[in-house]
Amino acid sequence: MTEEDYQQQRVAVLAEAELDTLAVRAGQVRGPEGEHSEPIFTTSSYVFGSAAQAAARFSGEEPGNVYSRYTNPTVRTFEDRIAAMEGAEMGVATASGMAAILSTCMALLKSGDHIICSRSVFGTTTVLLNKYLAKLGVSTSYVSPLNPQEWRDALRPETKLLFLETPSNPLAEIADIKALSALAKEHGSLLVVDNCFCTPALQKPLSLGAAIVVHSATKYLDGQGRCVGGAVVGRKEHMDEVLGFIRSCGPSMSPFNAWVFLKGLETLRLRMQAHSSNALALAQWLSEQAGIDKVFYSGLESHPQHALAKSQQSAFGGVLSFRVSGDKAAAWRFIDATRLVSITANLGDAKTTIVHPATTTHGRLSQEDRDQAGITDNLIRVAVGLEDIVDLKKDMQRGLDAL
Numbered sequence: 146m147t148e149e150d151y152q153q154q155r156v157a158v159l160a161e162a163e164l165d166t167l168a169v170r171a172g173q174v175r176g177p178e179g180e181h182s183e184p185i186f187t188t189s190s191y192v193f194g195s196a197a198q199a200a201a202r203f204s205g206e207e208p209g210n211v212y213s214r215y216t217n218p219t220v221r222t223f224e225d226r227i228a229a230m231e232g233a234e235m236g237v238a239t240a241s242g243m244a245a246i247l248s249t250c251m252a253l254l255k256s257g258d259h260i261i262c263s264r265s266v267f268g269t270t271t272v273l274l275n276k277y278l279a280k281l282g283v284s285t286s287y288v289s290p291l292n293p294q295e296w297r298d299a300l301r302p303e304t305k306l307l308f309l310e311t312p313s314n315p316l317a318e319i320a321d322i323k324a325l326s327a328l329a330k331e332h333g334s335l336l337v338v339d340n341c342f343c344t345p346a347l348q349k350p351l352s353l354g355a356a357i358v359v360h361s362a363t364k365y366l367d368g369q370g371r372c373v374g375g376a377v378v379g380r381k382e383h384m385d386e387v388l389g390f391i392r393s394c395g396p397s398m399s400p401f402n403a404w405v406f407l408k409g410l411e412t413l414r415l416r417m418q419a420h421s422s423n424a425l426a427l428a429q430w431l432s433e434q435a436g437i438d439k440v441f442y443s444g445l446e447s448h449p450q451h452a453l454a455k456s457q458q459s460a461f462g463g464v465l466s467f468r469v470s471g472d473k474a475a476a477w478r479f480i481d482a483t484r485l486v487s488i489t490a491n492l493g494d495a496k497t498t499i500v501h502p503a504t505t506t507h508g509r510l511s512q513e514d515r516d517q518a519g520i521t522d523n524l525i526r527v528a529v530g531l532e533d534i535v536d537l538k539k540d541m542q543r544g545l546d547a548l
């Protein structure tokens with residue numbers, strides 16, 4: 146059998162493979178050295194066999210590597226793997242999660258276009274839309290992630306993108322991906338889902354009708370807080386445009402980071418299950434403690450969108466938040482009394498993190514916007530890691546004792 150036949154048969158096998166198989170196998174093309182693990186191609190450029198081949202590669206007539214700003218084998222392996230896991234035709238890697246969102250908007254929008262965005266998205270996403278895209282003539286309306294009618298009412302002829310994150314940060318609000326996909330399709334616009342909190346291990350927005358998924362690979366795809374990166378996946382017609390933006394404007398992923406993310410993807414589902422079961426146990430325990438007013442986690446049966454979360458996610462993820470009895474000082478005392486978890490705004494890490502959203506991640510919002518978003522001064526967010534639940538409860542108890 147020729148090497149080519151063998152590779153083709155492997156591609157056919159992977160085309161039918163399940164998520165866990167794709168996570169460790171998809172995208173890898175073994176090279177002439179026969180390496181078992183994915184190599185890191187730390188090369189900026191590539192040598193061509195002839196002037197004619199160089200011309201064919203540059204024009205795109207012949208597929209293959211040209212320059213690592215937009216073609217690199219390690220980055221390509223990561224792109225193909227995350228695309229396969231999300232069930233997408235094609236993926237494009239980016240320098241960060243923000244670069245993924247920027248590249249999607251720059252590739253698919255023009256001056257005069259309009260975006261409808263969930264009010265509960267990552268803070269920097271709203272800065273990108275309000276400060277930078279607005280400057281280029283792209284306007285954004287913000288609506289509740291919980292109310293599809295508000296999205297319908299906000300539609301304009303020039304609405305090109307609907308953008309949401311679910312579950313939201315930090316209050317775990319759940320948007321109905323199926324309903325909003327149908328609305329986008331009916332209107333001829335594209336639903337973009339930031340799938341950072343669930344990852345394809347727990348939620349596959351494309352299978353629910355979304356057109357595009359964006360990721361901050363920095364979070365769970367890496368899973369151990371080592372690198373900054375992002376990805377966009379979707380149909381080839383859209384991803385070719387996103388890749389064109391990366392090629393011309395340069396927010397590319399480095400091969401080393403792509404390699405770290407590839408290794409992260411191999412354990413993604415196992416980690417997401419462990420994050421989810423730890424978070425559910427902690428959310429249940431916290432909701433029974435005196436000193437806790439309310440816990441926000443879509444895995445709790447008391448959560449208002451628990452049924453919706455169950456219908457579109459296979460588990461509930463690692464992020465929860467809760468209100469302590471008292472004010473900002475009480476919340477800070479709780480945080481400062483912990484000894485195991487890390488006080489940091491990062492999430493998606495094996496190490497549990499704790500943060501006070503009102504004065505950090507959501508500190509740039511006005512008091513009025515924070516009130517409207519439910520980011521009260523007594524709210525604490527915990528991104529539950531992979532430590533033993535017994536030790537996590539003990540650490541939260543230290544916080545409770547300080548209230």
Ligand SMILES: *Cc1c(COP(=O)(O)O)cnc(C)c1O
Nearest residue numbers: 241242243267339341361363374
């Ligand atoms: C962190 C984050 C981003 C931005 O990703 P970076 O990799 O930090 O640029 C976007 N969306 C969500 C939901 C995030 O948590």
